[in-house]
Amino acid sequence: MDLALFKHLSNARILVVGDVMLDRYWHGDSGRISPEAPVPIVKVSKFEDKAGGAANVAKNIARLDGKVGLLGLIGEDESGQILENILADERIDSQLVSVCDLPTISKMRVISRHQQVVRLDLEEMFTQQHSQLLLNRLELVLDQYDFVLFSDYNKGSLSLIQQMITMAKKAGKTVLIDPKSSDLNLYRGADYITPNLNEFKLAGGKTDSEKNLTESARQLIKDAGVAAMLLTRSEQGMSLISANEKHDFAAQQLEVSDVTGAGDTVIATLAVMLGAGMKPKDAVEIANLAAGIAVSKLGAATVSPEELSRKLGQYLQKTGEHYQTPFDDVLQHIEFAKQNGETIVFTNGCFDILHAGHVRYLAQAKARGDRLVVGLNNDESITRLKGPERPINPLDERAMVLSALASVDWVIPFGSLDENDTPAKLIEQISPDILVKGGDYTVDQIAGAEHVLRHGGKVEVLEFLNGCSTSKVISKIKA
Structure with a gap:
């Protein structure tokens, strides 16, 4: 086949x-x-x-x-x-x-x-x-x-x-x-x-x-x-x-x-x-x-x-082949899921080099609802945020790796200049039931939180796994 x-x-x-x-x-x-x-x-x-x-x-x-x-x-x-x-x-x-x-x-x-x-x-x-x-x-x-x-x-x-x-x-x-x-x-x-x-x-x-x-x-x-x-x-x-x-x-x-x-x-x-x-x-x-x-x-x-x-x-019994929803179709698929009464969870990040902290975090996010949408910074956005040597992996490859995780249902890019490198506009389009962010943020610091709360949704902050970061992985490789 x-x-x-x-x-x-x-x-x-x-x-x-x-x-x-x-x-x-x-x-x-x-x-x-x-x-x-x-x-x-x-x-x-x-x-x-x-x-x-x-x-x-x-x-x-x-x-x-x-x-x-x-x-x-x-x-x-x-x-x-x-x-x-x-x-x-x-x-x-x-x-x-x-x-x-x-x-x-x-x-x-x-x-x-x-x-x-x-x-x-x-x-x-x-x-x-x-x-x-x-x-x-x-x-x-x-x-x-x-x-x-x-x-x-x-x-x-x-x-x-x-x-x-x-x-x-x-x-x-x-x-x-x-x-x-x-x-x-x-x-x-x-x-x-x-x-x-x-x-x-x-x-x-x-x-x-x-x-x-x-x-x-x-x-x-x-x-x-x-x-x-x-x-x-x-x-x-x-x-x-x-x-x-x-x-x-x-x-x-x-x-x-x-x-x-x-x-x-x-x-x-x-x-x-x-x-x-x-x-x-x-x-x-x-x-x-x-x-x-x-x-x-x-x-x-x-x-x-x-x-x-x-x-x-x-x-x-093949784990190497999977379907990645084309970016242009993700919003429609999310709408179909909403019509089925499914709870939509949204999170976002660069996910340049996927590590154990990411995997645990995404699994915890998925556990909050039925479907997990990951907003993924595009390459230009990561360069602006992280410097000229980043990203290590281009958008399509990062999306492919994320889509292979059992916890992730959809991946969709964001980060154009008019979006100011935040997923706020994307969150307004999706209007998720639950917005999840990792780190030590307060709710008022999270892009899109106001929209989600205003429309009856929830905003949750999850802890990252200590000792795990993309920057540390890169530094260790360079060393």
């Missing part, structure tokens, strides 16, 4: 087409039964709106740094507007088509004490006339993408999917499909389909033995004119099956918290990895790891490149 391709996730240009939905969650406590009917009363205290259906697939792609567009149908209503606003925040190029006669598909879940009390669905089936609108828009935007991913939830948006596939293949695009119909002939011409075990059986697949499973899968894709099937098999992992090959991948997560949206994560990861230039077998191997991460979380979770990188390191 060539992990160097992992650095090219943003090369993936993927258009998701399908049934988009707005997932709404109302959370609250329930301590009594209604006097009007034998149902619980839920006192709602929290509201959440999330991208669902095909929009969740696009969200998964965006969070893996793929360039993604989304084509789907919404109503001319508040739910449609909310969904478009969510997509804009997720860096998804929204190509949603509004129809005046039907509502945006919405699913509202009332949650109490981690249990779903009721789900309310607002939806009507879209017709071929509506699907024609998507087909027309597809023709206009197709040239902007290399991959087309169809996410079928059987809501009518893809009534004309055969014409859409034909159009995409004529344009030379790779086509992936998360199918809903048991008639796989609808997906003729696709490069990959990703049914789950139940969908496979409904389509005529046999599961009584491994031999029959393989033979029936090959017969199904042959009859349907599909190149390959990625069969997701729950606790049995997944299998990539084509006319001449079969590769099995064991499940990576034994303790499952929630399988919601796992199929979305699988096909999204597969598309991004293929778009980054990976071979199909390697792309599926990583999609399988992504599924293991996703099902360990609650709800329709997404997976980040950083999480995948760590999982890959464990899986391949």
Whole structure:
């Protein structure tokens, strides 16, 4: 597996087409039964709106740094507007088509004490006339993408999917499909389909033995004119099956918290990895790891490149290869983590020669929250602060070393002249929950502390390990 391709996730240009939905969650406590009917009363205290259906697939792609567009149908209503606003925040190029006669598909879940009390669905089936609108828009935007991913939830948006596939293949695009119909002939011409075990059986697949499973899968894709099937098999992992090959991948997560949206994560990861230039077998191997991460979380979770990188390191038993988030993407990754409710910790420094004091300090900083961001003085800033012989190691090398530490999630440079060699402006951009500084500073001396405190965050000062300093290391080397 060539992990160097992992650095090219943003090369993936993927258009998701399908049934988009707005997932709404109302959370609250329930301590009594209604006097009007034998149902619980839920006192709602929290509201959440999330991208669902095909929009969740696009969200998964965006969070893996793929360039993604989304084509789907919404109503001319508040739910449609909310969904478009969510997509804009997720860096998804929204190509949603509004129809005046039907509502945006919405699913509202009332949650109490981690249990779903009721789900309310607002939806009507879209017709071929509506699907024609998507087909027309597809023709206009197709040239902007290399991959087309169809996410079928059987809501009518893809009534004309055969014409859409034909159009995409004529344009030379790779086509992936998360199918809903048991008639796989609808997906003729696709490069990959990703049914789950139940969908496979409904389509005529046999599961009584491994031999029959393989033979029936090959017969199904042959009859349907599909190149390959990625069969997701729950606790049995997944299998990539084509006319001449079969590769099995064991499940990576034994303790499952929630399988919601796992199929979305699988096909999204597969598309991004293929778009980054990976071979199909390697792309599926990583999609399988992504599924293991996703099902360990609650709800329709997404997976980040950083999480995948760590999982890959464990899986391949390689410690020398890891993913360093491109500097330009760090702020967006931090925002994604905030949307997940994760606590962001920030610290900063030169970290010119990494020593034991740094390692302990960064581990202590990470222990304060979920994600640690390290602001790193750029080379010019260090020269101004430390003298013309510094830095010893240039920015990219210092960032690489820091990113390899388990305690560090993101590294981002600062230190331009207008920043006065302090991370104050960067801290204002990130607005961390916790600001950590090492040494004998008082809070009022720490750059960015006022902003963090003003926005409800915390500022902590940690002690450095005695006897450890970069200057001492350099002096000892010179001696």
